[in-house]
Amino acid sequence: MNRPPLTIIVAAALVALLVTIFLVWCPPDACRVLNIQTYTISKLDEYQQFLIDEPAFLLRHHVRAVRVDCPPLRDAVVAALTTGRLTLGVGSPNQENRAPLNSIEAWHQGRLLHLSNRAAGSDQEQEAWAVNSRAIIAKHAEQELFLSRLFGGLMLHTAHKQIPIVLFSDQPCI
Secondary structure, X not given: OOOOOHHHHHHHHHHHHHHHHHHHOOOHHHHHXXXXXXXXXXXXXXXXXXXXXXXXXXXXXXXXXXXXXXXXXXXXXXXXXXXOOOOOOOOOOOOOOOOOOOOEEXXXXXXXXXXXXXXXXXXXXXXHHHHHHHHHHHHOOOOOHHXXXXXXXXXXXXXXXXXXXXXXXXXXXX
């Protein structure tokens, strides 16, 4: 009878043990690449929860890593801005120089988010809206972390000009 040498059996057992340990405690980057214990985020509320407390999110979903599906998240931001579910401070009703609810028009081109105010009539109203919006977005940039990760820039459109705002993130969603 032909028996494999003991060293081959021990080596195979060690490899099996190492693979098992790796699969149980795989590093998040390796899990993401191998798609092991990975959760895909494609909803805006989940992405916001993930950014607020990553360890709690991973624990709640019993995963080691996440994949972020960026295009649907960008579309969700545009839809939420257009319907008034998300204001970023620029669409709050009943406040001076802010647009009434559902008056914000939003669209994106890749990582560039565009906003305009359909309710602002005169050039002065549009300018006031743009200046106020820019100040609010700059003031709340840290709170709206998802915005800078999803978009690299924001363009405010008024009657006669476009006002660019650059958004910085060390972990952009590409």
